[in-house]
Amino acid sequence: MNFLRGFVAVVDRFNYGLGRIMMWGIFALMGVLLWSTWSKFAGAPSLWTLEMAQFVMVGYYILGGPYAMQMGSNVRMDLFYGEFSPRRKAAFDAVTVLFLLTYLGILMWGGVESTIYAFQYGGERSSSVWRPYIWPIKVVMCVGIALMILQSLSELAKDILFLRTGAPKRHQEGQSDAL
Secondary structure (H helix, E strand, O other): OHHHHHHHHHHHHHHHHHHHHHOOHHHHHHHHHHHHHHHHHOOOOOOOHHHHHHHHHHHHHHHHHHHHHHHOOOOOOOOOHHHOOHHHHHHHHHHHHHHHHHHHHHHHHHHHHHHHHHHHOOOOEOOOOOOOEOHHHHHHHHHHHHHHHHHHHHHHHHHHHHHHHOOOOOOOOOOOOOO
């Protein structure tokens, strides 16, 4: 039990901190899009802004995903789930997280294969006029998926701990560790 509590504390603390940092990524995205608008208005459109906005959005989304999961702000079908007791919710979550882990495992496998491909051939480049290297965003994608897998395992551990001990499952925002 202590190992699970320690694992949850470390993963939750890291993803909480990274998520709070990634919240500021929206301003980076806004900056890129404002530059794009301004440069077009000035008559000299930048070639890099569309792809850079996509890269920033991928980083913002994929590195913020574990934080969203930790905070319970992900979307779920609440048709029956809302009426479940806390114990039944934890049991249901413990089962459904296995499907999520399967999905994330397949994503990770594809992401690693794609990243290896990008490195093997002298650095895969985009086909746009700007032609940036693609490997940095693929590495970010793999890191984000790995963090999502760790957060999913943390959520599973919280469900197991709740089912075995009755300890509260979620922490309040601002606290440093979950249990």
